[in-house]
Amino acid sequence: MFGAPDWIARSIVIVLALGFLPAMIFAWVFALTPDGLKRDVDVDPGQSIAPITARRLNVVLAILLGVALVYLAIDNFVLAPARDALRVAGSFQQSSQPAVVQDQKPISAKSIAVLPFENLSSDKENAYFADGIQDEILTSLAKIGDLTVISRTSTQRYASRPDNIAEIAKQLGVANILEGSVQKAGKRVRINVQLISTDSDSHLWAETYDRSLDDIFAVQSEVAQKIAGSLAANITHDERDALAQKPTQNPAAYAVYLKARALNVGVVFSRVQADTLLDAYREAVKLDPDFALAWAELARECIRTYWGGMDPTGDLRKEGESALARAQQLAPNLPQTQLAQAVYLYYVKLDFAGALATMTPVNKALPGYSDGWLFSGYVSRRLGRWEEALADLQRGRLLSPGSAIVAYHIGVTFVSMRQCE
Numbered sequence: 001m002f003g004a005p006d007w008i009a010r011s012i013v014i015v016l017a018l019g020f021l022p023a024m025i026f027a028w029v030f031a032l033t034p035d036g037l038k039r040d041v042d043v044d045p046g047q048s049i050a051p052i053t054a055r056r057l058n059v060v061l062a063i064l065l066g067v068a069l070v071y072l073a074i075d076n077f078v079l080a081p082a083r084d085a086l087r088v089a090g091s092f093q094q095s096s097q098p099a100v101v102q103d104q105k106p107i108s109a110k111s112i113a114v115l116p117f118e119n120l121s122s123d124k125e126n127a128y129f130a131d132g133i134q135d136e137i138l139t140s141l142a143k144i145g146d147l148t149v150i151s152r153t154s155t156q157r158y159a160s161r162p163d164n165i166a167e168i169a170k171q172l173g174v175a176n177i178l179e180g181s182v183q184k185a186g187k188r189v190r191i192n193v194q195l196i197s198t199d200s201d202s203h204l205w206a207e208t209y210d211r212s213l214d215d216i217f218a219v220q221s222e223v224a225q226k227i228a229g230s231l232a233a234n235i236t237h238d239e240r241d242a243l244a245q246k247p248t249q250n251p252a253a254y255a256v257y258l259k260a261r262a263l264n265v266g267v268v269f270s271r272v273q274a275d276t277l278l279d280a281y282r283e284a285v286k287l288d289p290d291f292a293l294a295w296a297e298l299a300r301e302c303i304r305t306y307w308g309g310m311d312p313t314g315d316l317r318k319e320g321e322s323a324l325a326r327a328q329q330l331a332p333n334l335p336q337t338q339l340a341q342a343v344y345l346y347y348v349k350l351d352f353a354g355a356l357a358t359m360t361p362v363n364k365a366l367p368g369y370s371d372g373w374l375f376s377g378y379v380s381r382r383l384g385r386w387e388e389a390l391a392d393l394q395r396g397r398l399l400s401p402g403s404a405i406v407a408y409h410i411g412v413t414f415v416s417m418r419q420c421e
Contacts, residue, residue: 075310112178113149113177133220135258139369140221142346148399188402191223205227213251221243221244223380250287276306278298296323320348328383333361380392397410
């Protein structure tokens with residue numbers, strides 16, 4: 001409206017609305033002829049110029065529509081990106097701090113991020129093995145309640161050996177960084193790890209492990225306990241027992257499981273992608289039918305794929321139910337089994353209260369596992385328990401800084417609570 005006051009726009013709309021009905025009646029009663037306006041009933045159809053006017057109007061409307069389409073195309077593909085770039089630039093100038101540390105909360109001395117492990121194997125097909133080892137070390141660390149452990153989804157975008165460790169630590173809100181590399185040749189594995197304090201840029205601890213695949217589980221447990229000791233973190237008796245548990249006696253099954261864990265990061269967008277992940281878990285339980293951890297993860301991913309609308313026949317839901325039953329038979333108290341049970345109750349049975357109750361021991365056993373807190377937040381929000389939902393989501397955000405998905409769900413929760421400022 002060219003900067004005109006609001007009352008002018010309102011007045012125009014009111015006038016148009018009041019004039020609409022008289023205009024319709026006038027157009028219905030009268031007809032336009034070469035001799036001017038006449039009553040419609042007095043005009044011979046051959047004298048009316050309405051068909052000519054209609055054709056002219058069609059041409060005008062077609063031209064206006066074409067102009068509108070050209071404008072919309074230019075606005076969407078040319079002007080909009082330019083506006084967004086200017087908006088981002090303006091936001092960057094207003095705040096030089098990274099978005100993930102805007103809260104400026106004190107950084108815990110017992111906080112750690114595990115960067116992607118470098119694959120040194122000559123066979124590049126073993127790249128998944130390095131990713132899987134990183135994920136398993138993260139899972140081990142997540143069992144220690146005295147540590148703050150950043151999720152793999154937040155660290156996977158970084159290089160294995162970056163030059164700007166201090167900046168990465170600042171973005172993630174941690175005081176320590178763990179770097180590592182994995183070299184696999186046949187049944188032998190060499191794992192190098194080093195713990196770096198970003199405050200002093202000093203190495204707190206470093207170790208090289210040369211082990212066989214049969215002994216790879218002990219490495220992960222030892223690394224987690226060494227890190228806890230270096231950071232003066234307390235490990236309870238139950239946590240120490242959990243770290244000592246060996247998930248399978250079959251090295252081949254565990255190697256395939258590591259491949260599944262390497263694939264099991266981020267959102268699954270297609271059935272092909274889902275099947276690649278599920279096939280790895282299926283192979284693991286085929287090699288070791290008593291592999292409870294793999295059964296639990298298979299159950300969870302089958303059910304999530306079913307809920308995502310990629311299971312039109314319902315076969316994955318049935319497979320997920322069978323896998324869950326097997327995991328519960330083998331290890332009912334395993335946190336991953338209980339998590340799969342909560343996912344099943346939520347997505348299949350729509351038993352939201354039961355799902356939330358099931359998540360309580362999961363979060364107790366895996367206090368540093370961000371996905372557990374996020375899922376609890378979703379379930380609490382579904383039940384209308386807003387404060388609990390927000391607390392769990394904020395806990396998940398602490399463990400997954402910079403996650404757009406977490407930020408989105410926190411925003412949705414605030415809107416649901418009508419706290420939009």
